[in-house]
Amino acid sequence: MEKQQYIERAEQAFYKVYNRFPVVFDRGEGVHLYDTDGQEYLDFGAGIAVMGLGYGCKELKDAMKGQIDKLCHISNLFYNTPAIEAGEKLLKVSGMEKVFFTNSGTEAVEGLLKIAKRYAYDKGMAPDYEIIAMKHSFHGRSMGALSLTGNDHYQEPFAPLVPGIRFADFNDLESVKALWSEKTCAVIMETIQGEGGIYPATEEFLAGVRALCDEHDALLLLDEIQCGMGRSGHMFAWQGYDVKPDAMSVAKALGNGVPVGAFLARGKAAAAMVPGDHGTTYGGNPFVCVAASKVLDLFEEKRIVEHVRKLGAYLWKKLDELVEKYDCLAAHRGKGLIQGLEFTVPVGPLVTHALLEEKLILISAGSNIIRFVPPLVIEEKDVDEMARRLAASIEAVTI
Ligand SMILES: *Cc1c(COP(=O)(O)O)cnc(C)c1O
Numbered sequence: 001m002e003k004q005q006y007i008e009r010a011e012q013a014f015y016k017v018y019n020r021f022p023v024v025f026d027r028g029e030g031v032h033l034y035d036t037d038g039q040e041y042l043d044f045g046a047g048i049a050v051m052g053l054g055y056g057c058k059e060l061k062d063a064m065k066g067q068i069d070k071l072c073h074i075s076n077l078f079y080n081t082p083a084i085e086a087g088e089k090l091l092k093v094s095g096m097e098k099v100f101f102t103n104s105g106t107e108a109v110e111g112l113l114k115i116a117k118r119y120a121y122d123k124g125m126a127p128d129y130e131i132i133a134m135k136h137s138f139h140g141r142s143m144g145a146l147s148l149t150g151n152d153h154y155q156e157p158f159a160p161l162v163p164g165i166r167f168a169d170f171n172d173l174e175s176v177k178a179l180w181s182e183k184t185c186a187v188i189m190e191t192i193q194g195e196g197g198i199y200p201a202t203e204e205f206l207a208g209v210r211a212l213c214d215e216h217d218a219l220l221l222l223d224e225i226q227c228g229m230g231r232s233g234h235m236f237a238w239q240g241y242d243v244k245p246d247a248m249s250v251a252k253a254l255g256n257g258v259p260v261g262a263f264l265a266r267g268k269a270a271a272a273m274v275p276g277d278h279g280t281t282y283g284g285n286p287f288v289c290v291a292a293s294k295v296l297d298l299f300e301e302k303r304i305v306e307h308v309r310k311l312g313a314y315l316w317k318k319l320d321e322l323v324e325k326y327d328c329l330a331a332h333r334g335k336g337l338i339q340g341l342e343f344t345v346p347v348g349p350l351v352t353h354a355l356l357e358e359k360l361i362l363i364s365a366g367s368n369i370i371r372f373v374p375p376l377v378i379e380e381k382d383v384d385e386m387a388r389r390l391a392a393s394i395e396a397v398t399i
Helices: 003-013 058-070 081-094 105-122 143-147 152-158 173-179 203-216 286-301 304-325 348-356 380-397
Strands: 025-029 032-035 040-043 098-102 130-134 165-168 184-190 219-223 247-250 261-265 329-335 338-343 369-372
Touching (some): 040 380, 081 098, 081 286, 098 105, 098 286, 105 184, 105 219, 105 247, 130 173, 286 304, 304 338
Parallel strands (some): 219 247
Antiparallel strands (some): 098 261, 247 261, 338 369
């Protein structure tokens, strides 16, 4: 069938909440995607930081196929071995004490929110307690996670939201202190803001918020959905700081394309919820957990974190060369393989040109930032090729 026919059928059928690019993808291999016309694309978006191990990973496919033949789902009324394996591995790499598997990132954030509320309730705080979140954050689309997302554009049409959320300026400790009161029960933030434009938390900020939480017996909740799973050059981005959260969320790259997330907690946060407080039908089923478990094994076997540090440094150098060369590039930020280039102009036309003309998949974060979140298994030659196609697109569109 012709590409245009697929697109027309999709637009006819799907609820209209996305403006999609006119490409229909068919299959993937490594760091490349192929469309229904057989054209090859170099992917520096990884399905929005999901495909850490790239496309078509043989070991992962084999583990998933094996599980399909055995058992896909049983509900959480029973135990299953892939969930036990995946859970233990996740606790080991995170240093947390308890895990709950979810179906998505937004549900993992809902879990963090419920931990904060349950903790405040147990402490006997009045129900008007408050949670401090960050401006320009992104935590998901469900009502709780949306309430924590510091973006008026996303929030406004869906008000009223969860009450008691106050927004501080990211990396501005004074702004957190200014919002603090005896009602504050938790602080939530991304360790590296993703959607908001690739802003890593500073050492002083994260340490300062941790100290405030300790001083006032509040919980520090870190959203590692985008920056976690090796992407920052640490298994979880907070591990690059001298700070440990009370609870954290994971998703995106955890299942390498299989929808699975988790929230993890330790100490008092790990004990906050009790039987009956939370649950899920699909969450942690054997099929998704065999994927998460295998992904965690492969991260270790393939030494993904070390690879990210090496390739992250290489990507940094290549992007810096572009910053030197082109006046339309205003700033370069990030860590490991989560980097952002800020342009002086809107990047929409550039992203479209790169995709359609150069067959390079890039994704934006906000109107004038390009976010580089490639598969973690990229090689130097892929970075070179990306830089070449990006430069060609910059010259075609913005100069
Ligand atoms: C993507 C993302 C989410 C939401 O995850 P979904 O799986 O889309 O629900 C939450 N927080 C951060 C930081 C994210 O990047």
